[in-house]
Amino acid sequence: MQNDIVAALDIGGTKIAGALVDGRGRILVRAQRATPSQEDGDTVMGAVQSVLGELSADSLWGDVRALGIGSAGPVDASKGTVSPVNVPGWRGFPLVERVRALTGGLPVTLIGDGAAITAAEHWQGAARGHDNALCMVVSTGVGGGLVLGGGLHAGPTGNAGHIGHISVDLDGDLCPCGGRGCVERIASGPNIARRALDDGWLPGPDGDASAAAVAVAARAGDPVARASFERAAQALAAGIAATATLVEIDIAVVGGGVAKAGEVLFTPLRKALDDYATLSFVQDLRVAPAVTGTDAGLIGAAAAVIAGAAASEAAVSG
């Protein structure tokens, strides 16, 4: 499998990206369409078909042995269906079956986008060489995925690692998911910005009230802006510590737009982790920024296929 080529799809609420990826994780061909996220399911599928059409027109397509999909969730890998929150036309949409039909019966692997980014970080990023890792994206939402025992742990439905929706504050604010005090409800970019505004932070003359603007203010020493990042860091630390305590990980990789705040986030995060990761077997837990960039979803979808194939080959020849 190492020298073969796989196809990858990264399905999000904004764009549908596709690529042909080689065994070393290099993107050889790429295609992209905007997601017609508010249209009916067949129209959205039309954009996927268009991406696949462009990829399959390439001369390398004949070498493609399998296809991986990383999709915004929830997904159900056991049924091959997806129900992305921001694509209402797809509810239990049979994406695997439809993609398989369009590609002449290629084997198709589906995982959630958090698992895909995790697979990418494990293959080429900050989690490389770590057999047990949590990888997170802290952005408009908070997502994640797990590497356990040396391999991606996507879970039976492909959704494992959903750290954004574990409760770290059981009496806390209601979360759109229906829960209370979820990590995302405290630590996402919009919640960092909202909390800063609620507590009296004033945006600059450009009116930018985003988490990135709060980060600039925090870096300049604004105490309210700093406090909002510290609260986010505390929630992330509680969630990361819970994950380590439950499954034993030795590194937590944090990426996404909010992680771009840098030490404004990472310094209080490491400090808070000392408060929550207390048991002996989690005390050496490290936190590192993510390395892979906007192609992480594509690389990770490819990685899931390649790792799956490698596991099958090991089972056959082992």
Place this chain on the structure above:
Amino acid sequence: MQNDIVAALDIGGTKIAGALVDGRGRILVRAQRATPSQEDGDTVMGAVQSVLGELSADSLWGDVRALGIGSAGPVDASKGTVSPVNVPGWRGFPLVERVRALTGGLPVTLIGDGAAITAAEHWQGAARGHDNALCMVVSTGVGGGLVLGGGLHAGPTGNAGHIGHISVDLDGDLCPCGGRGCVERIASGPNIARRALDDGWLPGPDGDASAAAVAVAARAGDPVARASFERAAQALAAGIAATATLVEIDIAVVGGGVAKAGEVLFTPLRKALDDYATLSFVQDLRVAPAVTGTDAGLIGAAAAVIAGAAASEAAVSG
């Protein structure tokens, strides 16, 4: 391995139990000593030696192929050492090496007690047939273990599944572990009793102020007693939901003394789980009482050996 016999040790702060167990999980021979928990390390080891001496005097000992240890934690399976909180004479104590030396070099497998109980419930109890499960003990403390992908997930150091020390209340009360708002700090027996007393519950004429007495009062309709169990149930639900959201489990098995309260605990637990297990892939999560009893630690230590041997044989012959 199925027809062979394994030896098992269950090491706790109160007793050190040993047994010879057959491939169907039947205990054929057993031995037990009180744990001299406040003595020096060699004296504690003397009790282990005495248990092993009794087991090895049996004619079945010649059929023993391997030995499993489930120990109060923290343990470090990667180093073969144990540091049980309630046995101060053992800190980083090389239990695996010492047991191996006493048994003529038998292969020894070490796991934490939460993992051992989980292995027992997966083999013979309520988690049987479930490929992804959380098993918990709610008692003086709160412990647990995980089954993932059909097998015990003990983690690199044997401590995975420590659900008692994940924070579900990041601003909550300090826990003896050093964290805040841990599940154990809210849901353990002593905390259920303490909260009921603090809120005005009065023990009966016998003066029994244990969680079991609070359960009796709750069953009789005492609102303060009921509220204390409901708060414990809420913390357990948040922890169980977090586990399901992180690793995908389809059943949570709850045992231990507090679980003996029955519906006083399980009814609010199931209700609270609806509040915290909100994402589509965790909504079918079930909660069930544990089935295995006081022998769970021994059965689970044996199960870990037998499952490990089965995995090795599969790798060799697969």
